[in-house]
Amino acid sequence: MSQSLNNEFFEKESTKKLLWRVLWGLCIFFLFIELFVERHGHFGDHSIDSYFGFYGLLGFFSCLICIVLSLIIGRFIKVKEEYYDRDIV
Amino acid sequence: MIEILFKSNPAFLFLFGALLIPFLKGHIKNLFAISIPVIAFFTVHHLDPGTIKTLSFLHYDLQILRVDKLSKVFGYIFTISSFAAFIYGFYQKKSLEFISILVYVGSAIGVVFVGDLFSLYMFWELMAVFSTFLILAKKTTSSMGAAKRYILVHIAGGLILLAGIILHISETGSIDFVHFTTQSLSTYLILTGFLINAAAIPFSSWLPDAYPEATVLGGVVLSAYTSKTAVYTLARGFAGWDILIGIGCAMAIYGVIYALLENNMRRLLAYSIVNQVGFMVCVVGIGTPLALSGAAAHAFCHIIYKSLLWMSAGSVIHQVGKTKFTELGGLYKTMPLTLLFCIIGALATSAPLTIGFISKTIIILAAEYEHLVIPWIMLEVASAGVFLLAGIKYPYFVFFNKDQGLRPKEAPKSMLLAMGFLSFLCIFLGCFPEYLYNILPNAELVKAKMSYTFSDIYIHHFSKVVTKMQMLMFSALVFFLFLPLLKRSNTISIDFDWFYRKGATLFYKTMDKLLNTLNTITTTAVNRNLLPSIYKIALSVPLVMLVMLNRVIFLFKKSSPNILVSEKNRIEMHLKAGSFPIGISAILTLVLFAILFIL
Numbered sequence: 085m086s087q088s089l090n091n092e093f094f095e096k097e098s099t100k101k102l103l104w105r106v107l108w109g110l111c112i113f114f115l116f117i118e119l120f121v122e123r124h125g126h127f128g129d130h131s132i133d134s135y136f137g138f139y140g141l142l143g144f145f146s147c148l149i150c151i152v153l154s155l156i157i158g159r160f161i162k163v164k165e166e167y168y169d170r171d172i173v
Numbered sequence: 174m175i176e177i178l179f180k181s182n183p184a185f186l187f188l189f190g191a192l193l194i195p196f197l198k199g200h201i202k203n204l205f206a207i208s209i210p211v212i213a214f215f216t217v218h219h220l221d222p223g224t225i226k227t228l229s230f231l232h233y234d235l236q237i238l239r240v241d242k243l244s245k246v247f248g249y250i251f252t253i254s255s256f257a258a259f260i261y262g263f264y265q266k267k268s269l270e271f272i273s274i275l276v277y278v279g280s281a282i283g284v285v286f287v288g289d290l291f292s293l294y295m296f297w298e299l300m301a302v303f304s305t306f307l308i309l310a311k312k313t314t315s316s317m318g319a320a321k322r323y324i325l326v327h328i329a330g331g332l333i334l335l336a337g338i339i340l341h342i343s344e345t346g347s348i349d350f351v352h353f354t355t356q357s358l359s360t361y362l363i364l365t366g367f368l369i370n371a372a373a374i375p376f377s378s379w380l381p382d383a384y385p386e387a388t389v390l391g392g393v394v395l396s397a398y399t400s401k402t403a404v405y406t407l408a409r410g411f412a413g414w415d416i417l418i419g420i421g422c423a424m425a426i427y428g429v430i431y432a433l434l435e436n437n438m439r440r441l442l443a444y445s446i447v448n449q450v451g452f453m454v455c456v457v458g459i460g461t462p463l464a465l466s467g468a469a470a471h472a473f474c475h476i477i478y479k480s481l482l483w484m485s486a487g488s489v490i491h492q493v494g495k496t497k498f499t500e501l502g503g504l505y506k507t508m509p510l511t512l513l514f515c516i517i518g519a520l521a522t523s524a525p526l527t528i529g530f531i532s533k534t535i536i537i538l539a540a541e542y543e544h545l546v547i548p549w550i551m552l553e554v555a556s557a558g559v560f561l562l563a564g565i566k567y568p569y570f571v572f573f574n575k576d577q578g579l580r581p582k583e584a585p586k587s588m589l590l591a592m593g594f595l596s597f598l599c600i601f602l603g604c605f606p607e608y609l610y611n612i613l614p615n616a617e618l619v620k621a622k623m624s625y626t627f628s629d630i631y632i633h634h635f636s637k638v639v640t641k642m643q644m645l646m647f648s649a650l651v652f653f654l655f656l657p658l659l660k661r662s663n664t665i666s667i668d669f670d671w672f673y674r675k676g677a678t679l680f681y682k683t684m685d686k687l688l689n690t691l692n693t694i695t696t697t698a699v700n701r702n703l704l705p706s707i708y709k710i711a712l713s714v715p716l717v718m719l720v721m722l723n724r725v726i727f728l729f730k731k732s733s734p735n736i737l738v739s740e741k742n743r744i745e746m747h748l749k750a751g752s753f754p755i756g757i758s759a760i761l762t763l764v765l766f767a768i769l770f771i772l
Binding site: 094095104107108110111114115117118121122123126127137138139140141142143144146147148149150151153154155157158161162163164165167168170171172173 | 321430557558643645650653655677
């Protein structure tokens, strides 16, 4: 019984809440820690990638753009699983 | 014999092993299969860069062995990954899969170690043929279809390559496989042949179409070789061709978008192969010495972590028998070790302390040095994207998400052992990349530009770790914030294979309509119109002639018109029935002969 209770760990609301906090915490932690490390832009000292939080934003927006793009494209190219079933090749 | 096996192309070891497999039984067969990559690994290790062995064939000298550092990197990783695959496949008893894998891996190693285009082509085709058996071995209707499309695409690719090779030989007179400098029809054909195997856009769809239909072990093996040998050949022949930068970036983004739409876990992993091969193709296009080392390093690392991910997916299929995200979920409860290895493989796509971190850094650096800002951004985007899907989406939907009530047992020990071995490599080489950098081409250059000790990477250059972690954490944040939008449905996505799958059906239907309509028209014209009219002519011409002849005779006899009519009816009746008295027929024949004689 205790085994099965332990196994439900990830379905508890409290765990989910905790994990959300950990995720937000990590994001903020790594942004915060950037204040203390010396960093240079890859394409010259004042290139855009030298600004604070550039990589966090890059990660956030690149994933967001990919998701949005996939949703838009998905509207046109998603078909039922049986779509090819009657084809000859 | 020993000369050929141990001092020549390591491919022959695998081919020889494949010959012996059918005579072995039980676990001896498995152990024998495992021993071959081990022996091959040491054979590769003892090959000195610069060695060339030739074999006379027709009027050419075939370089059946050419060793340099680039080929050795691929030799190492191919033997390591096949070693892990055979451990993973310890449960497998069927000779067919073993033979196919040995010949397939052997010919991939063959491609890497030959120095001329003839031998390359031979091994190239062997690879295509024997990899098909790994898909066929699943023996389902869908795998048969996928195998058919797979082999058709590869035959087409092989023929394009062959055409290019023949043109190239007739232009230059040389069969050596070296860097191509001229841009002509022949080199473009060869490039296309290579790109088809690299699953480059727009020839990319065969990979996600075929690999997910392979057997559990087959999928693990297939994920490593075909596209990576193509990367090797591109690095050898087409380094610095600008067109590859664009193709590579497009592949990287395309892989992410399609993988996000995917509902089948092995198809998701297949699309992420396309994405990662995109990185390699792009960096081959950059073409500087550092870039080529980056391509080799990334191929090496990618094979390790992608094999690991395919193994974890294979374990799930082996235990549960399901592949769709909509049918999976909650497996962390009963398959914790598989989950652990899966997460290591997932993190190894780019997280610090793993191999993805150290190999992608070279690629990004190579783009930076050439001031290629747009490819740099696209690769960064794709790198965040691949973490989103292979790193988070795949483990999340399989092991967490909604519990589907599946309670399979943990994967067999051999599978766990193989995954453990690859996980160890993921972390070990991620922490101590010097071992990897030492075997790369231009090792000194790489070590001059990159930090390679643990303290240098993770302490002195801590800023890179911070920025990478920012990127990964925010990617994860996006995933969980937008999770409702990523809900899976039972759908598939139309890919480039639409053109030949629907195209073939369309062609078939068009031909069906066209040819059958032609058939009907011809039938109507000939059967209904032409033949009856011939019959009528055949009947009426003799009748008219006979009646006229009759009339002439009766004119001399001066008979009455009534007799004339009745005689006409009688002739007509005889004609229709074909029943002239023999005497008359004989006379008519004589008359005919006489006419012929006179004429």
